Amino acid sequence: MATWTPLLKVFYSHKKMDPLFIIEKFYTPGTKPHQVLVDHSRIITEKSLEIARNLIHLNPDLEFIKKAAMLHDIGICLTRADSIGCNGEAPYICHGYLGRMLLDEQGLPPEYGLVCERHTGAGITKENIISSSLPLPQRDMVPISIEEKIICIADKYHSKNPKHADKKITTIQIIEELEKINKDHAQRFSAWAEEFNL
Template sequence: MKEFYFHKKMNPLAIIERFYTPGTKLYQILVQHSLIVSEKSLEIARSLIHLNPDVDFIKKAAMLHDIGIYLTQALSIGCDGEKPYICHGYLGRKLLDEQGFSPEYGLVCERHTGAGITKENIVSNNLPLPQRDMVPVSLEEKIICAADKYHSKNPKHADKKITTLQIIDELGKIGKDHAERFSRWAEEFKL
């Protein structure tokens, strides 16, 4: 039986450093973005205390949500992997699963892209992803996915303030379902 590492024992920076070299451009971009997403996620979670979100899990999972980016091609942020950038979520899940972490962490990675990606989106757009739903399910997944949309990893846009309406507009360009899903979260989370 596989033993999982649960979040009480986990150090997200130590996990990131298994795959990223401290001091490199990519490490700095990833850690800075992850810290910002973690803080935004905690801000959202604090406003939803009545729903009892797992704050410790959110803090750590938000730090790890983009761990798979180095395996993808995104030269603007220093990623020179082989896969298209859209693959970073499921690749992050695979990394964390292979390391033996509780599956909930990998699901955050896999389900945070866009406002989640449905199997129908994958098939109809011929996306290079496993054909399964990758849409946030748990409250914690939804919080981290929503928080992620408020900050860009791209250094050209990292300091830019992103509004909820801008996020909805951008997600609408991907697909109506993405914009509608995020709109529901924005209303529920009072973003």
């Protein structure tokens, strides 16, 4: 596999890379996980582009956002999440860094994997991982680029859980939910929401 990686990098760095092609390497069309992932990813892609178009002065890469937002949750298949039909072995909180692993192994440019790894919550710090004994690699997983922040933010406005998929989520509700998880998450999201006029 390693001998093919350089060739894959050339292929996947091409502007015509199709996220659905990558998704279907890991998800069978017609299955619940595939449907949940693709539906959610399309909604998050649209929300991400909506946010990005209001931030043209920050020069976000719309083409990258279009593809990366479709792939941000690709790691869910490796986790246990009955409500969305995923029966992997890892806890759900691991889906971000596992998604990065999948995309890195496919030879995509590293920016795609970083979106996966850094979108969970409002990003997860190394300190948070250690203090809460989270089952994650001990490193900072917080959005850095404008594109990472946009996709991370957009992701909070829609639930993958089919029971809640039609529920409209407000910025205030997101902040309240993040506050229950960790105050740092809520503060980061609040700062981004203010910066991006959400």
